[in-house]
Amino acid sequence: MGQTLVEKIWAAHEVEPGLLYVDLHLLHDLGGPLAFEGLKAAGRPVRRPDLTLATADHNVPTDGVTRSAQIDDELSRVQVGLLEAGCAEFGIPLHSMGAPQQGIVHVIGPELGLTQPGMTIVCGDSHTSTHGAFGALAFGIGVSEVEHVLATQCVVQERPRTMRIRYVGDLPFGTTAKDLALHTIGRIGTSGAAGHVVEYAGPAIEALTMEGRMTLCNMTIEAGGRAGLIAPDAMTLDWIDRHGGTVDDARGRLATDGDAEFDREVEIDAREVTPQVTWGTTPEMVAGVLDRVPEPRTEAERRALDYMGLEPGTRLVDVAIDRVFIGSCTNGRLSDLRHAAELIAGRAVAPNVRAMVVPGSMRVRRAAEAEGLDAIFTEAGFEWRGAGCSMCLGMNADTLDPGERCASTSNRNFEGRQGRGGRTHLVSPEMAAAAAVTGHFVDVRDWRRS
């Protein structure tokens, strides 16, 4: 019997049963300092600094300050400072504040040509699944495991179960990878892929851009998946080539064998995807933009509607918003900003709405500026910020106030995620841009037709 892509990558990396070698270890300001401290306490070196890369993203202000010493918030300043000191001490390459390649860890890996097919990639961050878009086995780990990887370049893993989500048909006009991801989570649920590595397949996947594939793989974790990945193809190799990497031919052709078996197979009709808006406090509480807020079926849904301040039966297009956030490792890449800018060009942000764009990396920011996207955003009334995680999790100054309602291109609408009492609706960049202009959700398909 043949092997799945995941099984092939797994087999190529098993040092011993259950012990996997790590080809690329990404670090950031939240986990890095704690892991360094553990290493130092045990007197252990970093085994492979040349397979490790760090960046400052979670804590960094996006107001333009370029040095960690300038961060107002004392705890953030200390944390980023400790990351810088630890990287210097252990010889780990770092893109910290002010560096030209600084950005969200999952945005810069692919940008630097480091994320490639057939690799194992780990990071102390759940959205490491993003890198699976390149045919890598990439998954999030905890701080204890980060320390373990720094010391040994290996990670102890239970063999994951495999799952394939195969899409039938093409994505309809006016819908995006984000809508595909949210629609999928709505179908299979927040634990629909628990314990599994998901391979995405089908014509809708082949047609997605690399950025779209990253968006989809990124959200795998919101369906409970350990990782998500897509077999590499010509588009994958082209991206890497354009970003300064070279890929061995054999790795560039990695794929699941025709007779391989998955532990689970799910089929989803991509033709049914519509622009999606979440209405609750988990990503599975999602509906099409033309739908209404549903009647709660469970206690959890009742709680969610209460937290979100929504009445069942309300049309989603009638839900007014206060804030808009375009950014994050889900939708903070250049094409995301392009698509949002297309919709707002010549329009203005609604008077009662505060909208911000936070590019996923400084490189995305520069590329967007070279195309004049910053001017489109600022003329429309958006704030144009520095790169980082920002209001995806609100660890810097960019947060929602209690009760504020936000159209956000990020990946989690959990209670308090973007600020205590804040209400998050997950949408695509296009939907967020349109909502910024009108002050409520709209069906972007209408705008795109006109």
Add this chain to the structure above:
Amino acid sequence: MKAVSRVEGPVSTLLRDDIDTDVIIPKQFLKLVQRTGFGPYAFYDWREDPAWDLPSRPILVTGANFGCGSSREHAVWALADYGFAAIVAPSFGDIFRTNCMKNGLLPVRVPQEIRDQIAEAGEAAVDLRAGTVAWAGSSYPLDYPDEARRRLVHGLDDVAVTLESEDAIAAYEGRRDTTMPRTKAGRA
């Protein structure tokens, strides 16, 4: 890590599904560069609710997909510091479950009806050597891999265990695909 082989005693119940790590420990506490003292911040926002009642007891009995979301290990440190030594749930977020094991907080995955029986019984015993969770005269097997169980029972340091495989790691590095990128060499 300290060895743990048995946890027993009364349970606290929090029967909601999909409790995420953002709720267990909100982001503002992730800035603290330490692993201890997070107990007072567990469920920080939910504690505002006047009806909130979650006594510190050895075992937490909770809902499906517990610990989903972010990989923050602080969620585990907070629950352990709060007083929990085992968590019984129908399912767990994958990374959270691993983080629990790395810290000697025992995740116990049982079907929902068993979860309900344990909540009803009000006390239980998780025994790693026997490989069971027991309550009111009944028991159910734990789903731990043998190796994970061995490390918990003996309180082994994961890094130290792996470093015993130094020869195998070095041998792997000798045959590893060298076309894979490095982070140095003028790139960083």
